[in-house]
Amino acid sequence: MRNEIPIYDISSLAGFRKEDIMVSKFGPYSKTHQHLHYPHRHSFYHVVLFTEGAGAHSIDFESFEVRPWQIYFMIPGQVHSWSFAGPVDGYVVNFSSTYFQSFLLLTEYLQRFSFFNGVVKDSVLQVPEDCQSAIKGIFEELLITGTQNKRFSDDYIKVLLLKLFIMLSDLLVEKSEEYVSSYNYTLLRNFQQLIERNYTLIRLPKEYAELLYITPNHLNALCNDLLGMAAGEVIRNRVILEAKRLLVNLELSITEISTQLNFNDNSYFTKFFKKYVGVTPEEFRKKTLK
Incomplete structure (x- = not known):
C-alpha cells in the first residue's frame, strides 16, 4: 500500500x-x-x-x-x-x-x-x-x-x-460526571473504537451489535440518544471521512482508494460517495486541493 x-x-x-x-x-x-x-x-x-x-x-x-x-x-x-x-x-x-x-x-x-x-x-x-x-x-x-x-x-x-x-x-457546557461514567457512555466509546478498527471490513450495525453483546435496536437507540444519529450513519460517516482523507493524496487513484476502503468496485464507491457527500470523489479532490 x-x-x-x-x-x-x-x-x-x-x-x-x-x-x-x-x-x-x-x-x-x-x-x-x-x-x-x-x-x-x-x-x-x-x-x-x-x-x-x-x-x-x-x-x-x-x-x-x-x-x-x-x-x-x-x-x-x-x-x-x-x-x-x-x-x-x-x-x-x-x-x-x-x-x-x-x-x-x-x-x-x-x-x-x-x-x-x-x-x-x-x-x-x-x-x-x-x-x-x-x-x-x-x-x-x-x-x-x-x-x-x-x-x-x-x-x-x-x-x-x-x-x-x-x-x-x-468554560463549556460539559456533560455531567454521571453521564461520563455511565454504562451507556462506555458502550458508545466501545462502539466507536470498534468502528475505528473495523470500518473497512464491517459496515452493518447488527454486526457491531453482536460484538457488543447488545441488540441492533439497543445500539440504534444509544446512538440516537447520545449522538443524534442512527448507528448506520455513525459507521458510514467514518468511511466517508477516511475516503476524504485518502483523496487528498494525489498519488492514490480513485480505484486504489476504493480498494483500500474495501468497496467491490470503483463504480460502487463513486455512487456511495456522491450519494452522501453530494459530489463525486474526483470532484471532491479537485475542489479540496484548489
Whole structure:
C-alpha cells in the first residue's frame, strides 16, 4: 500500500522537545515547518492557541476562520491544514497518545474532555477575555518548565496541561460526571473504537451489535440518544471521512482508494460517495486541493 498523506511525529518537529512532548511559540513553529500548511496528519495530540493573526484552519475538511484567542484541539489521525493571511502567533503543544499513561490511573482520562472526542465542532474554542491572561500564563509556564531539567519537570508539565484542559472544560457546557461514567457512555466509546478498527471490513450495525453483546435496536437507540444519529450513519460517516482523507493524496487513484476502503468496485464507491457527500470523489479532490 502506498503512503497516504504525510504523517508527522514529534521527533520530526523543532522546538523544546522531550521524548513525548513538544511546546513552542506558534510563530517560529509555523515558519520552521512550512510543509505543515499543506494537508497532513499527526501521530500525536495537537493543541494550538492563536493570540494574533488571521486566515483559515481546516480540520477533517471543516474550515474555521482563524481569530485571536481561538484554541484548537486535534487528536491523532485527523487531517488538517493552515492558510494564514499575514503573520500569526500563539502557542503549540504536541504530546504523544501515551504521554499521560504512566501518570494517570484512568487511561482514557483525556476522552472525558469533549474537545478530545474527535468531533470537529467540539474541538475549536474561543477563550473569553476574562480568562485569556490565565490561559496564556499556563502556556508560558509550559515553555519555561520545558527548558528546565529538574527532577519533577516532566510531571509538572503534565499537571500544567491537565490544569489547562480542566480550565477550558469548565468554560463549556460539559456533560455531567454521571453521564461520563455511565454504562451507556462506555458502550458508545466501545462502539466507536470498534468502528475505528473495523470500518473497512464491517459496515452493518447488527454486526457491531453482536460484538457488543447488545441488540441492533439497543445500539440504534444509544446512538440516537447520545449522538443524534442512527448507528448506520455513525459507521458510514467514518468511511466517508477516511475516503476524504485518502483523496487528498494525489498519488492514490480513485480505484486504489476504493480498494483500500474495501468497496467491490470503483463504480460502487463513486455512487456511495456522491450519494452522501453530494459530489463525486474526483470532484471532491479537485475542489479540496484548489
